[in-house]
Amino acid sequence: MRYGKLFTAAAAALTLLLAGCSGPDGRAPDDGVIRLRFQSLAWQQESVEANKELVREWNAAHPGIQVDYVQGSWDSVHDQLLTSFEGGEAPDLVHDASDDLADFAYGGYLADLRGLLSARLRADIPARSWETTTFGDGIYGVPFLQEPRVIMANRTLLRQAGVRVPTPEHPWSWAEFRQVARDLTAAMGKGRYAVAWPLKEPVSVSLNLGLSAGGRLFHREPGGRAVLRFEDGDAVVPGTVRAMVDTDRTASPATLGSGGSDTLPGFFGGKYAMVPLGFSYRQQIVRQAPKGFDWVVLPAPAGAGGLAQGVSPQTLSIAEDSPHKKEAARFLDFFLQPRNTVRLARGDWMLPTSTRALADPALHTPAYGWATGAAVARHLSPAPAPPVRGYPEWKDKVATPAFQEYYSGAIDTAELRRRLVDDGNRVLARYQRNMK
Amino acid sequence: MSAFRTSGPARFGQYLALLAYLVFLAFPFLWLISTAFKPAAELGSPHPSWIPRDPTLDNFRQAFDEQPLLRAAGNSLLAALAAALVAVLVATPMAYVLARHRSRLTAAATGWVVVSQAFPFVLLIIPLFLVLKNLRLIDSLAGLTAVYVVWSLPFALWMLTGYVRAVPVELEEAAAVDGAGRLRVLVSVTAPLLGPGIVATALFAFVTAWNEFFFALVLLKTPEKQTLPVVLTHFLGAEGVADLGPLAAAAFLATLPSLVVFAVIQRRITGGVMAGAVKS
Numbered sequence: 001m002r003y004g005k006l007f008t009a010a011a012a013a014l015t016l017l018l019a020g021c022s023g024p025d026g027r028a029p030d031d032g033v034i035r036l037r038f039q040s041l042a043w044q045q046e047s048v049e050a051n052k053e054l055v056r057e058w059n060a061a062h063p064g065i066q067v068d069y070v071q072g073s074w075d076s077v078h079d080q081l082l083t084s085f086e087g088g089e090a091p092d093l094v095h096d097a098s099d100d101l102a103d104f105a106y107g108g109y110l111a112d113l114r115g116l117l118s119a120r121l122r123a124d125i126p127a128r129s130w131e132t133t134t135f136g137d138g139i140y141g142v143p144f145l146q147e148p149r150v151i152m153a154n155r156t157l158l159r160q161a162g163v164r165v166p167t168p169e170h171p172w173s174w175a176e177f178r179q180v181a182r183d184l185t186a187a188m189g190k191g192r193y194a195v196a197w198p199l200k201e202p203v204s205v206s207l208n209l210g211l212s213a214g215g216r217l218f219h220r221e222p223g224g225r226a227v228l229r230f231e232d233g234d235a236v237v238p239g240t241v242r243a244m245v246d247t248d249r250t251a252s253p254a255t256l257g258s259g260g261s262d263t264l265p266g267f268f269g270g271k272y273a274m275v276p277l278g279f280s281y282r283q284q285i286v287r288q289a290p291k292g293f294d295w296v297v298l299p300a301p302a303g304a305g306g307l308a309q310g311v312s313p314q315t316l317s318i319a320e321d322s323p324h325k326k327e328a329a330r331f332l333d334f335f336l337q338p339r340n341t342v343r344l345a346r347g348d349w350m351l352p353t354s355t356r357a358l359a360d361p362a363l364h365t366p367a368y369g370w371a372t373g374a375a376v377a378r379h380l381s382p383a384p385a386p387p388v389r390g391y392p393e394w395k396d397k398v399a400t401p402a403f404q405e406y407y408s409g410a411i412d413t414a415e416l417r418r419r420l421v422d423d424g425n426r427v428l429a430r431y432q433r434n435m436k
Numbered sequence: 437m438s439a440f441r442t443s444g445p446a447r448f449g450q451y452l453a454l455l456a457y458l459v460f461l462a463f464p465f466l467w468l469i470s471t472a473f474k475p476a477a478e479l480g481s482p483h484p485s486w487i488p489r490d491p492t493l494d495n496f497r498q499a500f501d502e503q504p505l506l507r508a509a510g511n512s513l514l515a516a517l518a519a520a521l522v523a524v525l526v527a528t529p530m531a532y533v534l535a536r537h538r539s540r541l542t543a544a545a546t547g548w549v550v551v552s553q554a555f556p557f558v559l560l561i562i563p564l565f566l567v568l569k570n571l572r573l574i575d576s577l578a579g580l581t582a583v584y585v586v587w588s589l590p591f592a593l594w595m596l597t598g599y600v601r602a603v604p605v606e607l608e609e610a611a612a613v614d615g616a617g618r619l620r621v622l623v624s625v626t627a628p629l630l631g632p633g634i635v636a637t638a639l640f641a642f643v644t645a646w647n648e649f650f651f652a653l654v655l656l657k658t659p660e661k662q663t664l665p666v667v668l669t670h671f672l673g674a675e676g677v678a679d680l681g682p683l684a685a686a687a688f689l690a691t692l693p694s695l696v697v698f699a700v701i702q703r704r705i706t707g708g709v710m711a712g713a714v715k716s
Contacts, residue, residue, distance in 0.1 A: 288477060
């Protein structure tokens, strides 16, 4: 028969599959060795190397506690972890981000780390970073890497326009930033813009940078209930962006729906002089920028709140179902030694939360803007919203469309305020029915 | 002879529209190929070009250096081949019964097949995970294959039912009149005529399994067992940041088997779905 070979091949595959690849029973071999599964989301080559190297070092020094490195993916990590937790098959050590932990923490899937972590590790990370992983009374993750939003700027264009270049000590105010953008756009000529705001994810940008202008949006009432209020400080960042796009024409309207990477070609080509991006985008710039492209990392503008901005650090947690929590905590203590955290931070082009790691000279070199980032790190605060129950729904169903419409000019500030606050409080109320 | 006649200019317009549509459809794939061969500096160029100015194989090298693509492709191949085989083995007799024996039960079964397509996988994944866990099939390609079989079965059944209906029942009756038993009729008359349909269905199941990501992500824990779509996501960071060059190179290679398979089956899929729709 003509199709015989195909079916023979398929049958052989099936036989192989059933014979050789049947599932394990989920238990470690009975050799007395404790096995921990560590799911890492590191993805950049240097970062993966650093992670694997640290696991190798641990395994060599601890033959009785072996760590299996599993590479996860940021794509769909929430659904993947949720299914694994529900099925009782989660990794012992979980890499994630603090803004993704609330559901897992409140759902009882993550171990409370308060009694597990070493005093050294607790003391080495500032209280404001621990806040990002504190839900209720417990701590459900170790915040270890963080990424502020900075401004990647074309130094040549700044120089040609003769504008003042800000430093962490003397940052631009939001008003000065707007004026600088006007000067730059005028100097750059037609069809070019001082700024490209990549606002594909407008909520985190608006809220996190909003802290610098004294905005919070989320407020806690006595009793712990969260409510939304849109005050003067909350309007500064969205208002500045909207004015730059709409009134001043100093920010490109085309990039409002773009991701950060999408703006880089225009940045390299001189179409945009500045792009507000996460700190780790420096790696892409280093790899992709044309030869001779002169760029600099600037701090985001400051307002009533100084250089403050919200961050959702990357975290390491221990699964509640793990039978070896103490051993997992010992591994975390090793993995997050200051010298190791520096290696992880450099691999991911991010900043450590660890105070001692952050003091490492390697993170204070002017090259690639490390020094600017390290200076900004002192001002980072927890992102205002993620610990609030109902935040994901508010973000997806209320805030994202509202900000998108606002930035595109479809609605005004009053309507933005109404949607964020009135619609938003209705969402939060559903999640907080049992709170007084 | 066609029932519809079109004038020359209208025909020209149709072809033009078709060409524009084909270009639109092909754009992402052509861009993928172009990206796969561009050096890092060219990926960020403000003046992107279709043809890489300085073509390179570095992205392919980097992709293979950083991720176990061959091993992952082997796993994908194993799961996809097995899923295709089992799906066809299960669906063929079912399709025969649904096509040849019309009753309320077969009507209900056909309806259920259509309805079952409507369930989103996020609704199924946790119960499915628990079932597979009880069967000790988590973290195994056999478990993943079982999921793929179930996942592709409704459409496979639908396709095969069309093929069976297209086989004239008179041929089977003639063979029966000549003294052939039921089994003989099925093996000697029906099965050879169903061959192309079975192959098309198998290839459809193969492509579905080859491309599937989420079940593989959730069900497989051991790195050595991960399939190609899962490994491809290792080139992606948070917030959609990607290692674009190696990702494009790896994705290009991962797309080739699906393309080849679709080139083979595209006519037959249409034939299977449409077969029996019009009485000859």
